[in-house]
Amino acid sequence: MKIFQVALGILAAIGGFVDIGDLVFNVSAGATFGYQLLWVVVIGVVGIIVYSEMCGRVAAVSGKAVFDAVRERMGFKVGLMTLVAAQVVNLMTLTAEVGGVAICLQLLSGLPYRWLIVLAGIAIAVVVWVTSFEWIERIFGYGGLCLLVFAVAAVKLHPVWGAVGHGFVPHVETESPLLYAYFAVGLLGAAMTPYEVYFYSSGGVEEQWGPKDLGLNKANAMIGYGLGGFLSFALMIVGGSLFLDKGIEPEFLGSIAIGAEVPLGQIGLLLAIVGILFAVGGAAIDTLFSGAYNLAQFLGWEWGRYRAQTGAPRFTVTWIVLLVLAVGAVMTGVDPVQLTEYAVIFSAVALPLTYIPILLVANDRSYMREYANGRLANTLGLIYLAVIGVISLAAVPLLILTNVGQN
Amino acid sequence: MSETIDLGLRIVDRQVIDSEDRRCGKVDDLALEGGPGEALEVVAILSGPDVWRTRAGLVGRVSAWLGGGGRVRVPWDEVADVDVHVKLRKRAHELGLGRGDDRLRPFIEKIPDADR
Numbered sequence: 266m267k268i269f270q271v272a273l274g275i276l277a278a279i280g281g282f283v284d285i286g287d288l289v290f291n292v293s294a295g296a297t298f299g300y301q302l303l304w305v306v307v308i309g310v311v312g313i314i315v316y317s318e319m320c321g322r323v324a325a326v327s328g329k330a331v332f333d334a335v336r337e338r339m340g341f342k343v344g345l346m347t348l349v350a351a352q353v354v355n356l357m358t359l360t361a362e363v364g365g366v367a368i369c370l371q372l373l374s375g376l377p378y379r380w381l382i383v384l385a386g387i388a389i390a391v392v393v394w395v396t397s398f399e400w401i402e403r404i405f406g407y408g409g410l411c412l413l414v415f416a417v418a419a420v421k422l423h424p425v426w427g428a429v430g431h432g433f434v435p436h437v438e439t440e441s442p443l444l445y446a447y448f449a450v451g452l453l454g455a456a457m458t459p460y461e462v463y464f465y466s467s468g469g470v471e472e473q474w475g476p477k478d479l480g481l482n483k484a485n486a487m488i489g490y491g492l493g494g495f496l497s498f499a500l501m502i503v504g505g506s507l508f509l510d511k512g513i514e515p516e517f518l519g520s521i522a523i524g525a526e527v528p529l530g531q532i533g534l535l536l537a538i539v540g541i542l543f544a545v546g547g548a549a550i551d552t553l554f555s556g557a558y559n560l561a562q563f564l565g566w567e568w569g570r571y572r573a574q575t576g577a578p579r580f581t582v583t584w585i586v587l588l589v590l591a592v593g594a595v596m597t598g599v600d601p602v603q604l605t606e607y608a609v610i611f612s613a614v615a616l617p618l619t620y621i622p623i624l625l626v627a628n629d630r631s632y633m634r635e636y637a638n639g640r641l642a643n644t645l646g647l648i649y650l651a652v653i654g655v656i657s658l659a660a661v662p663l664l665i666l667t668n669v670g671q672n
Numbered sequence: 673m674s675e676t677i678d679l680g681l682r683i684v685d686r687q688v689i690d691s692e693d694r695r696c697g698k699v700d701d702l703a704l705e706g707g708p709g710e711a712l713e714v715v716a717i718l719s720g721p722d723v724w725r726t727r728a729g730l731v732g733r734v735s736a737w738l739g740g741g742g743r744v745r746v747p748w749d750e751v752a753d754v755d756v757h758v759k760l761r762k763r764a765h766e767l768g769l770g771r772g773d774d775r776l777r778p779f780i781e782k783i784p785d786a787d788r
Contacts, residue, residue, distance in 0.1 A: 327756050329687075336698065337685045342728040344685070345735060395785055564739075565687055565698035565719070567773055574786040578776035631682075632756055 271481065275489045277406025282493020283500070284548035285365045285518075286358070286455035286609040288541065289602055291497050292515045292524065293670070294448045295504020298439065300424070300432030303501060305449045307433065309456025310494035312652065314486045315645045316620060319627045319638070320462050321482035324469035326636045329626065331463045331619055332562035338622040347618040348563045352556055354615055355460055357608035359552040359587060360594040363389070364601025365545035368518045372538050379596065386592035389549055393584070398468070398570045401550055408543025414525045414536040416499040421528035422506035429502060447663040447670050450656045451606070454613035456497065457653070460548075460555040462619070467558040471569050476636060500524075516602060553591075557583040606669055613660040616653045624650060677754070679714065687757045688719060688746075688769065696770035699758055701727060703745065717746040717758065719769065744768045 294302045324330055329337070332351075336344045366385040371378050392401065439445045465485075474482065503524040508515060515521050518541060526534035554570065561568035561580045568580040575581075595601065624646050627638045638646060677683065679702060688697045700723035706712040721739030724732040746760065746767050753759040764770035780786050 329756060333687060337681075340685060341700070341724060342731055345728070345731060394783075561695075565695060567695040567770065574783070575777055575780050578773045578780045581780055582776055 271484060273403070274481075274485060275492070276410065277402050278485055278489025279492045279496070280406035280409030280412070280543070281402070281547050281551075282490060283409065283412055283496050283544045284358075284455075284458065284551075285361050285545045285601065285605045286458060286612075287497055288500060288518070288521055288544070289515075289605045290448070290451040290455040290609060291500035292504035292508070292521045294452055295501040295506075296508035296513060296515055297670075298445060298448060299505040299509045300429045300502060301436070301438065302445070302448055302452060303429065303432035303498060304435045305452045306456060306494060306497045306501065308652065309453045310490060310497070311645075312453065312457045312649050313461065314490050315642070315649050316457060316623070317462050317465050317490065318483060318486040319642065319646065320466035320623055321469050321474070321486060322479060322636060323623060323626050323633070324466040325474035325478050325482055326476055326634065327626065327632045328470055330467040330470045330558060330562050331623060332559045334622045334626045335619060336563050338625050339618075344563060347615075347622075348559060350615040350618060351459065351463075351559055354608060354612045355552055355556045355559070356587065356590060356594075357604060357611065358458070358460060359549060359556065360591040360599070361601045361605040361608055362545045362549035362552060363588075363591045364595040364599070364604070365518060366542060366549055367595060368601060369538055369542035369545065372519055372522070373542070382592060382595045385549075386588060389546070389553065390585070390588055393550060393553070394574070398471070401547075405543050405547025405550065409540060409547060411536045411540030412496050412544055413499075414529065414533055414540060415496065415503050418525045418528045418533060418537075419499040419502040419506070422503060424502050424506045432501075443663060444667050444670065446659065447667040450613055450660050450663055451609050451670070453652070453656050454609040454616070454660070456494070457613075457616060458609075459612060459616060459619055460552045463555040463558055464551045467554070467562070467568070479636065518602065549591075553584050553587055556587045557581075603669075607664075610660045610664050613653075613656045615657075617650070617657050620650065620653050683717075683754060683758060686754075688717070688760065689757045690760045690764040690767070690769065691752070691762055694764055694770065696760075696764035696767075697744070700724060714748050716748055717751065719744045719746065742771075 291306070320331060323334060332348065335347050339347060363385055367378060367382040370381040370385060437445060469482065504515065507524050507527055513520065522534055522537035522541060525537035557580050558568055560583050566579045567577040569577055627633060628643065630637045684699050684702060686699045687695060688699060690696050697719040699717050699719065701718040702714050703716040703718055704712045705715045720743040721736045722741050722743035725736045744767065750761050750767060751758060752761045760767060765774060
């Protein structure tokens with residue numbers, strides 16, 4: 266029974282791995298560089314495994330979620346700046362995901378986009394209000410599994426497998442190295458989305474994980490995120506097989522879905538749109554809660570979805586306000602796909618701010634005891650500290666130099 | 673509790689929870705007492721936006737203003753334990769903590785299904 270439950274959790278994690286950032290960056294990277302950047306996705310996926318395993322372990326052993334650790338380790342002033350940076354990126358991401366939900370609803374229904382933005386906002390609020398956390402995770406995780414259609418599409422498009430294999434070997438073979446670097450930073454930023462980690466660690470605290478759950482934590486991180494990474498590969502392979510050298514830039518979520526329609530017909534298109542709908546819808550809920558978790562944890566408010574809404578009023582009001590802000594922002598007509606690019610790049614900039622405190626706490630034996638980082642976790646932790654530092658510094662210059670990837 | 677603790681690292685900025693494990697603020701600062709030459713003694717925990725004013729310069733003053741001010745002084749005798757959280761002996765409202773949640777609760781309660 267236990268194994269069955271773990272398996273269900275992992276399935277949900279796979280379906281929940283992909284969000285609008287992964288969709289946009291993986292397919293665009295494929296359309297621009299073919300399979301060449303697959304190796305970067307591997308680095309990104311291992312990165313999110315390392316980061317989330319550490320956060321989950323800190324949550325299980327010390328009962329501290331990410332912004333508890335940030336506040337304790339960085340103090341009020343630097344912690345506050347970290348909070349502001351994280352919340353800005355989070356709200357951008359939330360806006361993009363809500364816009365993504367509205368786009369999918371439009372593709373499915375053909376109704377006017379503006380109505381569907383409001384409908385998307387209301388639907389998200391109602392789902393969050395009436396559904397238990399467990400069911401939210403299941404509904405959106407399993408719905409997101411429709412994205413597996415891209416794995417079938419990737420095979421059906423008959424890519425040159427030798428070239429795909431070569432893509433997993435780190436190499437730089439291009440006449441536009443800046444654009445290549447921009448996509449590399451974007452892919453890493455999209456794979457290591459911090460909101461997933463805020464959400465994951467807060468969920469661990471809410472479920473009252475203890476040291477006995479460390480195995481579950483490891484399995485969730487390694488298998489859930491690891492297999493979720495396969496969806497990223499599939500998206501890039503589809504992008505590379507279908508759009509490369511054809512002058513097609515997948516600028517719309519609809520064109521990403523066409524990646525499944527070409528080899529699989531109408532049913533492929535439908536599954537792709539439904540998969541994208543659940544993936545971005547689930548991500549919208551995750552980011553929504555992450556924003557409320559972060560603020561509440563930084564200020565010491567009561568928080569949590571497992572308590573009734575009345576148990577944590579400021580937390581509840583925070584997510585409602587965030588949702589209203591995001592719906593309002595989408596209504597201004599901002600393009601969700603473009604916004605996603607900015608959100609992913611700025612999230613790469615801010616990544617060290619939340620990564621460093623977690624790395625410090627995970628090493629603090631005074632409350633991590635024997636569960637503090639061992640040699641492997643620290644070696645990986647330090648390697649990724651360097652990776653995150655480099656992408657953080659390179660992100661904005663590359664954004665400007667490549668004109669947001671347009672070159 | 674170990675014999676010596678680093679106040680800056682182990683107490684300041686920690687989560688405060690009340691006797692019913694309700695989260696009710698952070699240790700925003702500590703009040704210390706002691707004359708010249710005497711050992712300093714921690715006499716109270718300070719919590720609330722007004723405390724940020726003295727801790728974080730302009731950033732602190734702006735956030736104190738945004739946070740609506742307010743400062744609660746919890747005597748050290750009310751602290752039951754310090755481990756990963758700072759645990760209090762009484763309930764939050766008895767000590768003047770967690771008021772923001774209490775103020776908003778009536779509004780949230782009006783929405784159907786809020787207490788499930």
